[in-house]
Amino acid sequence: MQNTTLLFLIKKKDNEISHICLAMKKRSFGAGRWNGIGGKLNDSESIEDAVMRETKEEIGVIVKNFKKIAELNFTFPHKSSWNQLTHVYFCEDWEQEPQESEEMNPSWFLVDNLPFSQMWPDDIFWLPRVIKGELVKGSFTFGENDIVLEQMVEAIECF
Numbered sequence: 001m002q003n004t005t006l007l008f009l010i011k012k013k014d015n016e017i018s019h020i021c022l023a024m025k026k027r028s029f030g031a032g033r034w035n036g037i038g039g040k041l042n043d044s045e046s047i048e049d050a051v052m053r054e055t056k057e058e059i060g061v062i063v064k065n066f067k068k069i070a071e072l073n074f075t076f077p078h079k080s081s082w083n084q085l086t087h088v089y090f091c092e093d094w095e096q097e098p099q100e101s102e103e104m105n106p107s108w109f110l111v112d113n114l115p116f117s118q119m120w121p122d123d124i125f126w127l128p129r130v131i132k133g134e135l136v137k138g139s140f141t142f143g144e145n146d147i148v149l150e151q152m153v154e155a156i157e158c159f
Contacts, residue, residue: 001073005038005051007066007089009098017090017111017131022119023059023104029082034119036088037061037104047087055091059106060099066091068159069130072122073139090130121146126153135159 009021022034037058041050048066055063070088098106109115111131116124122140125148129136138153 001083001085003041003047003050004084004086005041005047005054005089006036006072006086007038007051007055007063007091008036009061009063009094010090010092011108012092019108020111020114020131021059021098021106021108022115023098023106026103026105028103030120032118034107034109034115037106038086051087051089055094058101058104060096060101062095063091063093064095065093068135070126070136070138071159072126072137074122075139075141077141078144088130121148122151125151129153129155 010017011019023037025031025033025035037055038051039054041047042053045053051066052063055061066089068087069090072086072088074082074084074086076082100106114127126136126138134155135158136153137156138151140148141150143149
């Protein structure tokens with residue numbers, strides 16, 4: 001199972017998350033879906049270094065002070081090469097504005113109006129919880145056509 005990263009830029013109002021940056025994936029794994037920014041680690045790269053590199057490559061943003069909010073285990077029995085442990089982060093401190101790249105087209109969404117029907121089907125189970133401040137660990141088993149066969153999400157105290 002490979003380690004992967006996922007980062008969401010967030011904006012707060014009155015100390016609560018009001019907006020979240022999602023990016024439309026334009027090619028490769030997850031194409032046609034809104035998602036956070038991230039991907040696989042390069043050889044000997046730390047998870048934190050991969051978060052910074054992927055965010056710069058995919059939307060032109062330099063992230064600072066990002067915080068781990070979730071650890072999600074994704075299993076695809078029909079395509080085991082897709083299995084991954086995803087380390088998920090929020091960031092509210094960055095340089096540069098998100099820009100479109102060959103891989104992703106970022107856009108800001110109100111947290112009360114997220115396009116769940118155009119996102120990975122697991123997102124509805126865990127993303128609202130972390131937006132409200134929970135830290136979570138989860139596991140999801142996907143069938144063909146990206147149907148969630150099994151899911152488990154639990155709140156944890158810290159990472």
